[in-house]
């Protein structure tokens with residue numbers, strides 16, 4: 391089949407940065423620009439608004455000088471304004487070559503915000519387009535509030551499009567600025583426009599205020615638009631933009647006539663990195679990239695998966711560089727436990743499995759979270775069988791914290807029966823503890839995993855307000871795992887989680 395190609399424009403670095411409380415540093419913007427274009431393989435990126443700040447100028451300069459070397463400059467876009475050419479000067483200073491010019495797509499915005507007539511607005515735009523051409527800057531044009539324009543001032547929108555489609559413009563960008571469209575409206579408006587102007591290129595830019603971002607993008611694509619705007623993790627103003635990962639999966643699975651260049655297997659990695667840079671957490675149930683979305687919790691699902699993959703759908707985790715997991719908790723049952731035991735290479739007889747299941751149910755009732763890596767401890771505790779031999783013990787430690795001096799630690803650790811001691815300083819008590827451990831592992835020439843995430847919480851409703859849970863994510867030469875520690879002291883709970891890690895590697 392000859393597939394229709396749709397351009398993907400990622401605007402995480404511009405509209406995504408308009409998420410309240412989010413700001414990327416220069417080096418974060420450069421890292422993400424490289425990842426988006428070269429690894430995720432989106433077609434274009436919108437990286438900044440003109441005139442925002444000195445920091446923004448620096449970020450754009452770094453990205454454009456890298457993009458120039460790679461011959462990607464035509465794929466790097468800047469939001470500019472109808473401001474008599476000030477944005478254009480900024481763009482030139484920043485080394486950028488493609489502007490996305492923000493103009494008015496509804497009579498309401500034009501009349502009440504710019505207080506201009508359509509003719510005056512078109513006149514201002516013509517002047518900008520003329521200047522852009524002289525400076526060698528390519529132009530795409532946004533029709534801000536276009537969706538409300540189509541609802542309430544269609545005549546204006548078509549008057550504007552009649553003018554714009556005759557101008558030196560590469561693409562016309564149609565935003566549902568306030569995220570108000572339904573999928574039927576999106577479909578109707580886009581098909582009307584692409585039929586009326588068959589020689590022009592139209593992008594759809596969807597927002598998610600009614601949680602319809604993904605379905606509206608899908609309808610826009612079906613109706614014939616040529617490009618779509620997305621952000622990683624659906625970041626953006628208010629409820630955000632249409633999220634990259636979900637839209638890519640929807641297009642690949644439900645629109646076989648469409649081709650996009652995005653590399654599915656990088657979606658999760660990029661999502662994690664954006665979350666780390668922004669501190670904007672990914673909801674655990676967010677499709678494709680959320681922590682829980684490939685985890686089966688109900689025992690009946692794990693049982694069905696073992697029989698004939700009965701609970702699989704086309705969203706196989708491996709497509710996105712992820713793995714299916716089987717949760718352990720009060721609803722998980724024996725089948726889930728068996729799946730986790732298999733992964734750990736452990737076997738239990740029926741009686742043992744029953745006892746371990748019972749303990750996991752009890753822990754679930756107390757709202758305690760149990761992970762695969764907790765299983766050996768639970769087994770050893772419940773069965774007291776000696777099957778599980780703890781090989782590393784944190785025997786003793788001194789943690790100091792004093793005003794004006796760096797925190798320091800002395801640690802004694804027993805590894806395979808041998809006692810090792812080290813001391814170290816750090817930025818905090820736990821950091822000092824980890825530095826001391828690293829010294830021991832270096833002397834022993836043993837691998838020491840990288841800590842990739844550290845989260846502390848008070849387990850809710852556990853009747854243990856004094857308890858603190860630390861959940862640490864580790865990466866051991868590409869193998870990722872999580873350990874937990876529970877204690878009334880936060881540092882001690884982290885040390886307990888770390889001792890578990892030492893027994894897993």
Ligand SMILES: CC(C)C(=O)C(=O)O
Pocket residue numbers: 405492532534535565566567568595597
């Ligand atoms: C700034 C504009 C282009 C925008 O993001 C929107 O209208 O949604």
